[in-house]
Amino acid sequence: MYYIGLDVGGTKCAATIGNVADKIEIIDKEKFATAGLTYTEVLERFADFIERKRAEYEIAGIGISCGGPLDGRRGVVLSPPGLPGWDNVEIVRYFEEKFGIKTRLVNDANACAVAEWKFGAGRGAENMVFLTFGTGFGAGLILGGKLYIGANDNAGEIGHVRLTPTGPLGYYKKGSCEGYCSGAGIARLAAIMAKKAKYAVAYAEFMREAGEEGVTAKTLAEGARRGNAFCRAVYRKSGEMLGRTLSIIVDILNPERIVIGGVFMRSGDLLLPTAEKVMKRECLSYSLGTVQVLPAGLGENVGDYAALAVAKGDF
Secondary structure, eight states: OEEEEEEEOSSEEEEEEEEESSSEEEEEEEEEEOTTOOHHHHHHHHHHHHHHHHTTSOEEEEEEEEOSSEETTTTEEEOOTTSTTOEEEOHHHHHHHHHOOOEEEEEHHHHHHHHHHHHSTTTTOSSEEEEOOSSSOOEEEEETTEEEOOSSSOTTOGGGSBOSSSSSEETTEETBHHHHSSHHHHHHHHHHHTTSGGGHHHHHHHHHHHGGGOSOHHHHHHHHHTTOHHHHHHHHHHHHHHHHHHHHHHHHHOOSEEEEOTHHHHHHHHHHHHHHHHHHHHSOHHHHTTOEEEEOTTGGGHHHHHHHHHHHOOO
16 A cells, blocks of 8 residues: 655655555655745645655555644644744644545654554564654653553653753753753753863864864764764763663653664764663663663664654554
């Protein structure tokens, strides 16, 4: 069966068509930058893709993966922090009225959780948590073999939890999980740590090497692998806070697997050693003994697979 997946992100959007059965086969994909586009323009770009593809294929469903908060039951996007101007957007109604095709809307972390549970690193688990660790930081929860969304579709917003009274800003809170454990958060953390005199020489060296790219999670990771003391310290701090976050998840939910995407897939070697040290110190030993922390099995395309998994709808 052929399905359409629409991935709405704060940085980019992607429209995908795929065959979804025991595995997901992506047939075609188009992506475009979100910046500078209104939500209406984004929907129109998606609609153009769907119009062209349904002329070639019989489409069984449309799946939308989008950052929260949102109301999946009503199919409404509710002012996500990464999508300015997306206020009470009736996105499901728009596509169902336009095309007459069953459409589902799911929080991006939940959508990725479903995709990893069905087709990736979480396959076979009854209790699994997926962490985005991308532009933002959120969690999708598979509990007792089912997607858990909470009372009003806001379960898993771990990025909003404050870890320290002060610190890098994320999800409207200084010192939040997202502030320490996201691509943008790592860059903000670096800006704070750069003010410490002990890193002055290493920071200056890093800035010379970063050049026009500047301070990003990517350039900091590259610096850390070159042995730059400032960059290594930034990733150690992010890893420490990731460990605190994982410890909370392990002790409360007792999952078999925690699957992490985004920055962790690319820089887990810089984050996980410190995170594991914190987990050994903080977690209940019996719960820690049952959990695996893994990178997303679907790789960099997890967002594409996620939207298609939502379109299929068996979760």
